Amino acid sequence: MTDKPFPPGRHPLVVVGSGPGAMQLTYCLGQLGVEHAVISADDAPGGMFRRWPIFQRMLSWTKPFASHEKATRAYERFDWNSLLSDDEHLRAIMPTVMDGTSYFPSRPEMEKGLATFAQRAGLRVRYGVRWESTRAEGKDFVLTTSDGEYIAPAVVFAVGVAQPWRPNVLALEGVQ
Incomplete structure (x- = not known):
């Protein structure tokens, strides 16, 4: 590549x-x-996350301890920040990059989540x-x-x- x-x-x-x-x-x-x-x-x-949101956290949640397995489509209801995929290894990336202090991802966590998705998916x-x-x-x-x-x-x-x-x-x- x-x-x-x-x-x-x-x-x-x-x-x-x-x-x-x-x-x-x-x-x-x-x-x-x-x-x-x-x-x-x-x-x-995710360059926009270097500037926005100005209060440092997203307004949409990612719940790492939901009642569904993270690799399932049902879990998407509890994770509004991961990108969507039919491929299980690309699902629910956000909970894996969050530090656990909040259900609302920080700007650096969003950047890391997007970079992880792009790398795993081979996006060019x-x-x-x-x-x-x-x-x-x-x-x-x-x-x-x-x-x-x-x-x-x-x-x-x-x-x-x-x-x-x-x-x-x-x-x-x-x-x-």
């Missing part, structure tokens, strides 16, 4: 981000056999790539990044918490 997968160029789909939404999406796309590239400005999964992301702008060209979108241009007919922005900002996309003019 290369340290810098998904070089600039044409891809069937580009996912921007490396937080929980992007990691869950790239895992599911991979399970479905959908080719895609993943780029992220961060240097590891091109880290250190900052998205700069998007423009439409025919039926494609062209993403300008710090590494160069990515071209795809479909793009998913899974960037988590962000400051309000209107991207420079011509097709969005007049959209509220």
Whole structure:
């Protein structure tokens, strides 16, 4: 596996981000056999957890001592922070990285949980790539990044918490 997968160029789909939404999406796309590239400005999964939540803990729980085995689908009711998978070794990762002082994971615990999932699932992301702008060209979108241009007919922005900002996309003019 290369340290810098998904070089600039044409891809069937580009996912921007490396937080929980992007990691869950790239895992599911991979399970479905959908080719895609993943780029992220961060240097590891879960970069948003280096800044948010400002009070240091999630508002959603992970209960390590629930009445169901952790590798079961039933346990997901008690663990709202682990990513989902049909593969037992990818389920219920959060309770294994939490220190046990709270049912609500801390920012570092969330980061570690995402990194563990990404590593175990073999998720590939091109880290250190900052998205700069998007423009439409025919039926494609062209993403300008710090590494160069990515071209795809479909793009998913899974960037988590962000400051309000209107991207420079011509097709969005007049959209509220």
